[in-house]
Amino acid sequence: MxxxxxxxxxxxxxxxxxxxxxxxxxxxxxxxxxxxxxxxxxxxxxxxxxxxxxxxxxxxxxxxxxTTGYVAQRFGLYEDLTVEENIVFHTRCHGLSGATLTASVDESLQLLGLNDWRRRTTNELSFGWKHRLAIASAISHKPxxxxxxxxxxxxxxxxxxxxxxxxxxxxxxxxxxxxxxxxxxxxxxxxxxxxxxxxxxxxxxxxxxxxxxxxxxxxxxxxxxxxxxxxxx
Ligand SMILES: Nc1ncnc2c1ncn2[C@@H]1O[C@H](COP(=O)(O)OP(=O)(O)OP(=O)(O)O)[C@@H](O)[C@H]1O
Ligand SMILES: [Mg+2]
Missing domain, CATH: 3.40.50.300 (P-loop containing nucleotide triphosphate hydrolases)
Structure with a gap:
């Protein structure tokens, strides 16, 4: 290899x-x-x-x-969680915690322009914004x-x-x-x-x-x- x-x-x-x-x-x-x-x-x-x-x-x-981050063509999000909670969940699944977790989530929100949406429930987002959230969730653990x-x-x-x-x-x-x-x-x-x-x-x-x-x-x-x-x- x-x-x-x-x-x-x-x-x-x-x-x-x-x-x-x-x-x-x-x-x-x-x-x-x-x-x-x-x-x-x-x-x-x-x-x-x-x-x-x-x-x-x-x-x-x-x-x-x-490590890998994956955004599927038919990506899945937790619709009842907030935007921030979705990213936190994905990031925690990859083993991040504490200050590193918080900083990574903040950075992802910032990078995808999701800051103003962070406390909104995911099911309020339009499709395009959900897609951006799926990307933010996939990149936050810095794969x-x-x-x-x-x-x-x-x-x-x-x-x-x-x-x-x-x-x-x-x-x-x-x-x-x-x-x-x-x-x-x-x-x-x-x-x-x-x-x-x-x-x-x-x-x-x-x-x-x-x-x-x-x-x-x-x-x-x-x-x-x-x-x-x-x-x-
Ligand atoms: N779960 C499945 N069961 C049976 N056939 C499948 C399955 N998934 C994909 N295929 C078939 O495999 C081929 C490739 O599909 P694939 O989804 O990889 O194409 P794609 O290039 O991603 O297309 P698109 O641009 O529409 O997303 C197609 O003929 C498709 O019908
Ligand atoms: Mg395809």
Whole structure:
């Protein structure tokens, strides 16, 4: 094994006879933001769930070099607890207590712009704000690895920008971030992008390299070319 934060070797997962993931190998370094792209049903969530320990692979192996934070595509929150209580609960589950716990919770509330909501009951929040709370809960114990399945889905454009600045700052502290997204403007901000097509990782490179590899003028064009090539195989 290498010293990568995330290392996956030929991961595969079938549901019944149907393959959802077919031999995905991947290494993600500390401080790297890696974006997973691919059409609906291409296997993004399946890969993230396996790495998060929420799903067993049918074949293959993986290694994570530290603690993880996970934001599921269908994230769960305790609706009857306040915003702050939700973050406290998640953070305590990861073993933090006392002054460290309080400081971490305060920092997460601040980072996701949730300070004004901290004493509100979670079920009062709109979907986008709940999603921000799910992110705040996942990052507050300062995991070495963040696994996020479409962390900005349903979040308004301004808040998406804030969330991305937060993720970039977290990555600069050495955290490895693997996230799924359908937003190309977000993909452009990733250090590397992995493109999944029917469970296969058909491209894995920096946005600029993907563009020059395909000879396309934009990332949109490059991904379309990758998809066309993937389907032709
Ligand atoms: N629990 C399950 N039981 C059966 N099939 C499943 C299950 N979970 C996922 N699949 C199938 O595995 C494939 C990959 O699904 P997955 O959720 O990983 O895709 P995705 O890339 O995350 O899609 P989306 O962009 O819609 O979130 C799909 O064909 C899906 O129907
Ligand atoms: Mg998904």
């Amino acid at each position: 290498t010293d990568a934060a995330i290392s996956a070797n030929e991961l595969a997962r079938n549901f019944g006879q149907r393959p959802a993931l077919r031999g995905v190998s991947l290494e993600i370094g500390r401080g790297e933001i890696y974006g997973l792209l691919g059409s609906n049903g291409s296997g993004k969530s399946t890969l993230i769930k396996i790495l998060a320990g929420a799903l067993k692979p049918t074949a293959g192996r993986f290694h994570l070099s530290g 070495a690895i963040l696994l996020m399945d479409e962390p900005t889905a349903g979040i308004d454009p301004v808040a998406r920008g804030i969330t991305w600045r937060t993720l970039a700052a977290i990555a600069r502290t050495g955290t490895a971030i693997l996230l799924a997204t359908h937003h190309l403007d977000e993909a452009e901000q990733c250090h590397r992008i992995g493109f999944l097509e029917e469970g296969r990782l058909i491209a894995s490179n920096s946005p600029t390299e993907l563009i020059s590899q395909t000879g396309q003028p934009t990332l949109t064009g490059a991904l379309a070319a990758m998809a066309a090539k993937g389907q032709a195989q």
